[in-house]
Amino acid sequence: xxxxxxxxxxxxxxxxxxxxxxxxxxxxxxxxxxxxxxxxxxxxxxxxxxxxxxxxxxxxxxxxxxxxxxxxxxxxxxxxxxxxxxxxxxxxxxxxxxxxxxxxxxxxxxxxxxxxxxxxxxxxxxxxxxxxxxxxxxxxxxxxxxxxxxxxxxxxxxxxxxxxxxxxxxxxxxxxxxxxxxxxxxxxxxxxxxxxxxxxxxxxxxxxxxxxxxxxxxxxxxxxxxxxxxxxxxxxxxxxxxxxxxxxxxxxxxxxxxxxxxxxxxxxxxxxxxxxxxxxxxxxxxxxxxxxxxxxxxxxxxxxxxxxxxxxxxxxxxxxxxxxxxxxxxxxxxxxxxxxxxxxxxxxxxxxxxxxxxxxxxxxxxxxxxxxxxxxxxxxxxxxxxxxxxxxxxxxxxxxxxxxxxxxx
Ligand code: ASP
Ligand code: MG
Numbered sequence: 001x002x003x004x005x006x007x008x009x010x011x012x013x014x015x016x017x018x019x020x021x022x023x024x025x026x027x028x029x030x031x032x033x034x035x036x037x038x039x040x041x042x043x044x045x046x047x048x049x050x051x052x053x054x055x056x057x058x059x060x061x062x063x064x065x066x067x068x069x070x071x072x073x074x075x076x077x078x079x080x081x082x083x084x085x086x087x088x089x090x091x092x093x094x095x096x097x098x099x100x101x102x103x104x105x106x107x108x109x110x111x112x113x114x115x116x117x118x119x120x121x122x123x124x125x126x127x128x129x130x131x132x133x134x135x136x137x138x139x140x141x142x143x144x145x146x147x148x149x150x151x152x153x154x155x156x157x158x159x160x161x162x163x164x165x166x167x168x169x170x171x172x173x174x175x176x177x178x179x180x181x182x183x184x185x186x187x188x189x190x191x192x193x194x195x196x197x198x199x200x201x202x203x204x205x206x207x208x209x210x211x212x213x214x215x216x217x218x219x220x221x222x223x224x225x226x227x228x229x230x231x232x233x234x235x236x237x238x239x240x241x242x243x244x245x246x247x248x249x250x251x252x253x254x255x256x257x258x259x260x261x262x263x264x265x266x267x268x269x270x271x272x273x274x275x276x277x278x279x280x281x282x283x284x285x286x287x288x289x290x291x292x293x294x295x296x297x298x299x300x301x302x303x304x305x306x307x308x309x310x311x312x313x314x315x316x317x318x319x320x321x322x323x324x325x326x327x328x329x330x331x332x333x334x335x336x337x338x339x340x341x342x343x344x345x346x347x348x349x350x351x352x353x354x355x356x357x358x359x360x361x362x363x364x365x366x367x368x369x370x371x372x373x374x375x376x377x378x379x380x381x382x383x384x385x386x387x388x389x390x391x392x393x394x395x396x397x398x399x400x401x402x403x404x405x406x407x408x409x
Pocket of ligand 1: 047136150
């Protein structure tokens with residue numbers, strides 16, 4: 001007998017028929033003698049619909065009120081799923097986040113979970129009931145409803161699994177696992193049976209959308225065994241493991257990419273202490289997150305060029321800020337480009353294999369793809385290239401590193 005937390009995303013509970021199918025699956029696990037907690041998202045499209053309603057009234061609704069509204073999506077699915085379970089003779093109880101004391105901070109619309117009182121859930125499990133909890137929501141110290149940011153139900157599930165010390169947290173979704181890259185870009189992408197936690201964390205932060213990044217961070221912090229699998233088929237999915245020696249001996253686990261990128265360059269700034277701070281300080285003060293940063297070696301005239309990337313949604317504002325400061329900084333010119341993407345190779349195997357970077361650059365060169373920026377860490381290499389090369393670049397790298405189905409290098 002095991003304690004399992006299962007999370008079903010929006011598509012998996014997108015209609016009454018699908019909720020019935022989820023109930024069948026949950027009942028099967030329960031009938032096998034497992035204790036089961038189910039965390040659900042809102043029915044697909046529902047959260048967007050609610051956001052749309054709010055925007056018809058106010059372009060920027062009060063975050064507190066938005067949370068009251070958005071949390072209703074998940075409340076619908078917990079009730080429907082509990083009914084579907086009861087209709088099958090499977091005892092179940094639904095709870096909102098507040099009812100099981102998912103305590104968060106008070107940052108409405110992107111709250112972080114602080115604590116969960118597992119007692120109530122535990123009592124139900126002992127009594128043989130399935131517990132159905134609303135994902136994506138919590139409650140702050142003053143009793144106000146909070147939500148965890150889009151995609152937050154993943155994090156709810158992992159947090160509940162951590163609090164209950166569950167044997168496994170299963171994330172059911174519309175794909176059957178974590179792939180070497182997005183199959184919509186490279187149809188030869190292959191499902192991974194296992195991926196290390198570190199690799200998953202990089203993949204999620206570099207653009208893979210399978211899991212909300214916070215949920216992966218949470219799983220790491222509390223060592224929660226996570227599995228991603230399909231709610232539409234059978235199969236073992238992908239296990240996110242903490243044991244590095246359990247994964248296949250590949251150099252590269254996968255290729256992540258992000259279209260949500262833009263870059264800014266400030267040319268000819270004086271090469272003296274404080275310049276980087278003056279440039280990036282202004283950007284940070286506007287709450288804009290900076291990703292890659294490159295500063296050129298100063299040439300003889302003692303000026304340097306400075307390039308960095310931001311999310312595309314922040315591009316216009318970042319450009320404005322730089323232009324406004326260009327004179328004060330003594331800069332020659334400010335340039336920008338929002339037609340860029342980031343492609344990243346991820347793999348713990350990089351630690352022990354030399355030559356990954358050079359093969360990456362060679363592969364891109366062979367396709368005539370110009371690399372605009374490069375950044376590396378212990379287990380990843382990222383390049384920025386022009387947006388029109390995204391598909392070509394991902395496919396070429398996927399082949400070159402033997403990630404294609406049945407591929408070998
Ligand atoms: N319903 C929320 C959303 O659409 C949370 C989730 O599905 O994880 O973002
Ligand atoms: Mg989701």
